[in-house]
Amino acid sequence: MRILHTSDWHIGRTFFGEDVSAQLREALLALVAAAREHEVDAVVVAGDVFDSTMPSAAAFDFLTDILVALHETGARVVLTSGNHDSASRLRFQSRWARASGIHVIADPESAFGAIELRDEHGPVRVYGVPYLEPALIRHVEGAPASRTQEAAMRWAADLARADLDASGSPRSLLIAHCFAAGVPASADAQDIERDLTAGGLDVVPVEVFDGFDYVALGHIHGRATLRDRVRYSGSPLHYSFSEAGSPRGAWLVELDAHGFAGAEWLPLPVPRPLVRLRDSLRALLEAPDYEAVREHWVAATLTDERRPVDAMSRLRTRFPRAVHVEHAPAERRGREHGGYAATLAKAPTDAERIERFLEHTRNGQGPTEAERRILEEALDEYAAQEASR
Template sequence: MRLLHTSDWHIGRTFHGHPTLDALDGVLEALTTLVRENDVDAVIVAGDVFDSATPSADAYRLLTRALTRLRETGAVVIATSGNHDSAARLGFQSEFASLASIHVLTRDETLDIPVTLRDGDGPVHVYGIPYLEPALIRHKHPEETLRTHAQALDFAMRRIRADLAERGGRSVVVSHCFAQGVSDAASDVERDITSGGLDLVPTTVFEGVDYAALGHIHGRAQLAEGIRYSGAPLHYSFSEAGKPRGAWLVDLDGSGLRDVTWLDLPVPRRLSVVRGTLDDLLTDDAYSEFEDDWVSAVLTDTVRPLDGMRKLQRRYPHCAAMVHEPAETHDHGTTSYAQRVQGRSDTDIVDGFLEYVRNGEGASEAEAEIVRDIIDEARAAEVSA
């Protein structure tokens, strides 16, 4: 049996305000090519199919195209809901979709009822665990303590192991969670599942199955031979720059997990973080290789340049973010503001303020003249009042 493990499509997500639907459509078409070329029996999508609980019509159309292309290869599709999805919307008409071998598993009541695939070695039971929000399921099981995501996953896996003990055969679990050992792989896109304390799921929860296909982390990660994250098929944050995009090709033989291989997906546009003064970033030939990338610019100028983003986009049309991090910062000491301005004139105070916010650079001669004129006008108004 050959499976392709993917996750976190996040259909409809924007990248710093830029739409990603066309780029994702192309990547998912490349995913279909991998399925066809590698004779994949089933494609797994481990949660966060959509980026929003209320997807747009264009997002639904993209999903329809992607699922249609995958089914045309002959592969079965098995998807679960993640914390970004609306389980009800994603699972709408899932009974009809299952007739076409597209299984969308979003109901916690049926998480211990698997999709059963068969090959020459017998059955492979694929259990889909939708994202389990403890607050939304604990009232259904008052006999259980379900205050954390870890407790909810432990409860789900106990049900699955009990069912598997009766069925026999090989098994795969699909889950969307934040498992122990993945904090270094996380990006700033993963949200709503905390990484500290209560919502961290121990990997021991997944004992007893041949493979656990996990979602939620946008970078690939291997927690054990049979417990992995595939990551997202598209970059959604500059914190993901340099992380490969792809999917895990999972081979099962008669005794269980045999082999897992990484397959790369294309990156439509590279992500790059460049650092330097605005003048260097605009003129230095060393930055030429980044001109067609998605760019996050870190400006090291002492004073934040005016209209920096517009100037950057002249050279880097896809500059999407700009951060000001001065290479040198002015040490203002520990004295209070009242202490620093005591005995100083009004013009000196304004100059000191400019020096403070500009990391050591005070008013220019022209600015100082404007400040003096304004202060004189204010004093004259006070006298005549």
Template sequence: MRILHTSDWHIGRTFHGHSTLAALRAVLFEMVDQVRERHVDVVIVAGDVFDSAAPAASCYELLTETLAALTDAGARVVMTSGNHDSAARLGFQARLLRQEIAVRTDPAFVDSPITIEDADGPVQFYCIPFLEPALVRHLWPDVEVRTHEQALTHAMNLVRADLAQRGGRSVAISHCFTAGVEATVGVERDIQQGGLDVVPLSVFDGVDYAALGHIHGRQQLSPRVRYSGAPLHYSFGEADKPRGSWLVEMDAAGETSVEWLPLAVPRRLTTLRAPLDELLGDARFNTDEQSWVAAEYTDAAPQPDTMRRLQSRFQWCASVAHVPAVTREKSELTYSGRVRAARSDLELVDAFLSHVREGEGASDAESEILRNTLGEQAAAEASK
């Protein structure tokens, strides 16, 4: 059986205020082509199908269009919910979907698999949605469920017990944060602190393959436990992470061989760091003019109107930050202390500039202008 492991589509997510629907549609339909060309039997979506609990109508349209295209390409689709999804909204029409599409979002049915047959017999697909302990503990009143580890451990115990009776090969689909993964700062933004959400790798013992979602970069925790990551870049922190999915080929004994199927990146992401004048004019940045750009200008002092100026060259500049190349040590004097210590009008202005520029006082050119201006003013007052 050929299984395509995907996750974290995040339909409806924006990128620095820009819609990603068109770009996501392009990569999802590239995935459809891969399904058709590689004769994939089952496509897994391991949670975070949508980016919010109440997606816009256009998000449902893209999901419907993609699911129809995947099934027309010859695949079954098995999907569960993540922490961004509303499990109820994603799963409410599950019984109305065509037979080739299975959506399981109710944690009460984690031990009721979707059984798909091939020439070698059945494969049991167990869907484990994101398990928020406070929301699922009422389902298992005889079990302590205070952490994600406890919730997922109990869910997998139910899976193993059912599999022991049912038999066949097995795949667990889970949206969770597993110990040993490398999270992307600012992306997996709902991961809690303190380890309460971390589950050990051993939780997934007993199944032939565990298809995980929640982490946006592909990762292999063991030959049979993997994250596929998101199909699209949603943060500059992900820029170096390849996009794609895992093609898992399972034999009659449940042994798997796994291949990475890359997806094209619709628009490259890059972070540029240089003085503002170089960012605006240096030829070495020509190749970045059609990329998503995070600009970091290193001038000593903040510059005016930086976003507009940068977007005149980099149309897709999405963020600008002032990152001085040299950080001056802050004076122990407060601003009022600097004012009291000033012995002339020139030193008073320099104290003000140093305060608003975080330690950078007047430049030599600015000091010359100030001296001339203050001198002219003093001469004018003396002549009155």
């Protein structure tokens, strides 16, 4: 049996306020093409289908288009809710969808009845675990009173293992959306919105997932292999500059008669790559070396001694997809030992303190002659006003 593992689509998300739906559609249609090419039996989506708990009508239409396209490949689809999803909205019309082989699992109260897939070797039990917010599942019979993700996920995995043991099925798959222990730095997990409590209690130990042939995880946006049978697929798009250059794709998982037989990474296209640029504004606008990234998403660090005026609009004359700019001069001058406060303390007059302030904020450049004359006039007027009180 061949299973395609993907997650974190974040339909409806923007990138620095820019619409990325066209890029996401291109990436997901490539996923559909991969499902068809590799004759995939099932596609699993491990949470964060939408980016918002209040997805727009356009976001629902987008999801419908992709699910219909996946269904037309002949694959069954199993998707679960993530922390960004509204469980009630995601599972809307799920009963109708199930009749066509599209399984939406978003309700903790009915999440642990297995979906059964079959191939020439027999059944595969698929357990979809929706995002389990501990505070929202305490009313569910048997749910833990603990406030931790570890307790909630252990409870769900135990229920799935009990059902698996009772079924006698030799093969199984678990789908979950959580932050599991052991995520490597290369997975670019630092930007994940997760509510880690004191001591890291919301990190789920990887041994919680023991006993399943494959565990398809979602929540972090970079691919990661925690164990051979426990993996994150990451998001199909880059949603942060910290993710720039990291691969985008899905895992093609193979189950043979005995269980897990391997996983192959299938890359997806990156319709608009991300790039960080660091140079003076003039060089960014004129140097031929930057022509190759004209249509990328651009985050620029400007090294000019003084902060350029209207930098973003000028950058966009060459890089129309520039979305972030910051000023970090190449050299820091005019900063005496002891810091800014010590520098001010050595300036005995108001005029000198203003000059030190300008040097501090302008990378060592004090007032121009015209600015010096204006300051002198302003200080003289202030002194006259004080003297007349």
